[in-house]
Amino acid sequence: MAVYTAVDPDDLAALVAHYDIGTVLSCKGIAEGVENSNFLLETTGGRFILTLYEKRVQEGDLPFFVDLLGHLARQGCPVPAMIRDRGGRAIQQISGRPACIIQFLAGIxxxxxxxxxxxxxxxxxxxxxxxxxxxxxxxxxxxxxxxxxxxxxxxxxxxxxxxxxxxxxxxxxxxxxxxxxxxxxxxxxxxxxxxxxxxxxxxxxxxxxxxxxxxxxxxxxxxxxxxxxxxxxxxxxxxxxxxxxxxxxxxxxxxxxxxxxxxxxxxxxxxxxxxxxxxxxxxxxxxxxxxxxxxxxxxxxxxxxxxxxxxxxxxxxxxx
Amino acid sequence: MAVYTAVDPDDLAALVAHYDIGTVLSCKGIAEGVENSNFLLETTGGRFILTLYEKRVQEGDLPFFVDLLGHLARQGCPVPAMIRDRGGRAIQQISGRPACIIQFLAGIxxxxxxxxxxxxxxxxxxxxxxxxxxxxxxxxxxxxxxxxxxxxxxxxxxxxxxxxxxxxxxxxxxxxxxxxxxxxxxxxxxxxxxxxxxxxxxxxxxxxxxxxxxxxxxxxxxxxxxxxxxxxxxxxxxxxxxxxxxxxxxxxxxxxxxxxxxxxxxxxxxxxxxxxxxxxxxxxxxxxxxxxxxxxxxxxxxxxxxxxxxxxxxxxxxxx
Structure with a gap:
């Protein structure tokens, strides 16, 4: 079970505004991931996972994960790639944490x-x-x-x-x-x-x-x-x-x-x-x-x- | 933050089969509600909240909540009404807990x-x-x-x-x-x-x-x-x-x-x-x-x- 960092609705709207994914409809903390805070984010453009990285994931490792998941997704593997904003950035900051907006994948x-x-x-x-x-x-x-x-x-x-x-x-x-x-x-x-x-x-x-x-x-x-x-x-x-x-x-x-x-x-x-x-x-x-x-x-x-x-x-x- | 009771995927599929809401696409525990286990359930028929009632909510009170939310929803209030299955039942059992499948409402x-x-x-x-x-x-x-x-x-x-x-x-x-x-x-x-x-x-x-x-x-x-x-x-x-x-x-x-x-x-x-x-x-x-x-x-x-x-x-x- 994850420990949640809260996300302020205004900060979330400002973050989402950097992306071409529409506006926020819903954002719920989910019990997924080991020690990150994860939210199921719904916008007018679709569904996404918003992950705030807590202490277990080193901020310096994030570019490695972004590159790896981007590589695998381009090769057709069903992995949740990080979405890039209009400026090409995948790694953001919200609530004082590094954060990514990530593809949502169906399945249980x-x-x-x-x-x-x-x-x-x-x-x-x-x-x-x-x-x-x-x-x-x-x-x-x-x-x-x-x-x-x-x-x-x-x-x-x-x-x-x-x-x-x-x-x-x-x-x-x-x-x-x-x-x-x-x-x-x-x-x-x-x-x-x-x-x-x-x-x-x-x-x-x-x-x-x-x-x-x-x-x-x-x-x-x-x-x-x-x-x-x-x-x-x-x-x-x-x-x-x-x-x-x-x-x-x-x-x-x-x-x-x-x-x-x-x-x-x-x-x-x-x-x-x-x-x-x-x-x-x-x-x-x-x-x-x-x-x-x-x-x-x-x-x-x-x-x-x-x-x-x-x-x-x-x-x-x-x-x- | 809620404490989660796990839901077995096969049990979930069997529960959802009682309803006219299609088949399960995704089910994620969410950090909502005081002391219930809540899941954001996506099916081919839409999105729902699955709530498992833990000890704080008395099982004997559930019909009251079902009736109240049904009444308010029929009057046009934006409340999450419990969905009834094909047999007219709103209160189910899963993972040994009383449970309801509930309307999903957008908003933050x-x-x-x-x-x-x-x-x-x-x-x-x-x-x-x-x-x-x-x-x-x-x-x-x-x-x-x-x-x-x-x-x-x-x-x-x-x-x-x-x-x-x-x-x-x-x-x-x-x-x-x-x-x-x-x-x-x-x-x-x-x-x-x-x-x-x-x-x-x-x-x-x-x-x-x-x-x-x-x-x-x-x-x-x-x-x-x-x-x-x-x-x-x-x-x-x-x-x-x-x-x-x-x-x-x-x-x-x-x-x-x-x-x-x-x-x-x-x-x-x-x-x-x-x-x-x-x-x-x-x-x-x-x-x-x-x-x-x-x-x-x-x-x-x-x-x-x-x-x-x-x-x-x-x-x-x-x-x-």
């Missing part, structure tokens, strides 16, 4: 995707990877493998989350540090393509959204994150074989992974499970239990990690 | 209304009072004068909010108890028509919303609540004469207050200021300072109370 986020929907998501991820190959921008992945140890340290005593978790994490960090690949194909990836960040209508993907973790990393790691978030039961204990093979098949319809990438997938999936286990554990420890934000339970990502550690993990990561 | 809420906008709000309140006169429903005002003493007690030690507040409140409760009218014109009133509950486009009122405090009480008390919330500076220290007289003039264009009502207005306004002072003080004491809901400062309503206690208060409450 799934909670329990079917195999057909997993196939569509895999294909959309693959098509996005194809489209981003010739994108010249780059951004360090501050949530990538090199940073997991510091996320773990910042979290504090992991045993307060789940007894024994600290030792499991320490062992996994050591294991991954020794083996993490260095030379797989890399480009800008989404890095957080959970079902809430994909809009669908029926079996059709209508939007890939919330690119604010997008950064340069292995494309196969992006696929591993998507696998970890789309193919498991809510408790993380069971990977659904039909969903998993459909997701991998959808991706393979767009991208031909190299043998090295296929071989690395179980390791990358362990990394993906650990990354979300760590950030959830961090938020679990640092969010008061009575706060009105939902703390996401870290345990289902420990379960996923265990599943990916198993000897037969490669079977789950095959297009089948 | 003002933060700093102009005199012309205050006049429009006053006229809209008056027109609503005219329209409700022949409404047969009734509901006890659980936030009315008879309940203020128990709100004060439930709040706890008011001096922890502002030093000296307990004595001020005790004296005001005694004053109002002795003098509160018993025989002014009464019918169902909105009882909470703050600027956030009025949607406007320019100087035109396009929506009166959030009727969930609506109850049977003096119509002149409703006008006093609206006066207290539309005509003061943010800190509550200054009543803007131009806004106040415009609001009263707008109301007078629809409703001819009796001499008794005009005479009672300063007292009713003291009551209105006390009612919001007490509920804000209650929430101030009972909401942790670090919670992610904005605690509304009680102090500006103490300032309003002081202003309405002054000998010349009647001047502020004249159509002028």
């Amino acid at each position: 986020s799934l909670t329990h995707p079917t195999p057909a929907q997993c196939a569509a998501a895999g294909a959309a991820l693959g098509a996005m990877h194809k489209a981003v190959e010739d994108f010249s921008g780059a951004r360090e992945n501050s949530m990538g493998c090199a940073h997991w140890r510091s996320v773990a340290t910042a979290a504090g005593d992991l045993d307060t989350v789940l007894p024994g978790l600290q030792a499991i994490v320490d062992a996994e960090l050591a294991f991954l540090d020794d083996r993490w690949p260095t030379d797989l194909p890399r480009h800008v990836i989404h890095a957080d393509l959970f079902p809430d960040n994909v809009l669908m209508l029926g079996d059709r993907v209508t939007g890939l959204i919330d690119f604010y973790f997008a950064a340069t990393d292995f494309r196969a790691y992006d696929l591993a994150v998507t696998h970890a978030s789309w193919t498991f039961s809510d408790d993380g204990r069971t990977c659904d074989g039909a969903r998993a093979s459909a997701l991998m098949r959808g991706y393979a319809s767009e991208i031909d992974l190299s043998a090295d990438e296929v071989a690395a997938l179980p390791l990358l999936a362990r990394g993906a499970a650990l990354r979300f286990l760590l950030t959830r554990a961090h938020d679990w420890i640092h969010t008061p239990a009575d706060a009105l934000v939902t703390r996401k339970d870290p345990a289902p990502f420990l379960e996923r990690l265990r599943r990916y550690q198993a000897a037969d993990a490669a079977d789950l990561l095959r297009a089948g | 809420s003002l933060t700093h209304p102009t005199p012309a906008q205050c006049a429009a709000a006053g006229a809209a309140l008056g027109a609503m009072h005219k329209a409700v006169e022949d409404f047969s429903g009734a509901r006890e005002n659980s936030m009315g004068c008879a309940h203020w003493r128990s709100v004060a007690t439930a709040a706890g030690d008011l001096d922890t909010v502002l030093p000296g507040l307990q004595a001020i409140v005790d004296a005001e409760l005694a004053f109002l108890d002795d003098r509160w009218p018993t025989d002014l014109p009464r019918h169902v009133i909105h009882a909470d028509l703050f600027p956030d509950n009025v949607l406007m486009l320019g100087d035109r009122v396009t929506g009166l919303i959030d009727f969930y405090f609506a109850a049977t009480d003096f119509r002149a008390y409703d006008l006093a609540v609206t006066h207290a919330s539309w005509t003061f500076s943010d800190d509550g220290r200054t009543c803007d004469g131009a806004r106040a007289s415009a609001l009263m003039r707008g109301y007078a264009s629809e409703i001819d207050l009796s001499a008794d009502e005009v005479a009672a207005l300063p007292l009713l306004a003291r009551g209105a200021a006390l009612r919001f002072l007490l509920t804000r003080a209650h929430d101030w004491i009972h909401t942790p300072a670090d919670a992610l809901v904005t605690r509304k400062d009680p102090a500006p309503f103490l300032e309003r109370l002081r202003r309405y206690q002054a000998a010349d208060a009647a001047d502020l409450l004249r159509a002028g």
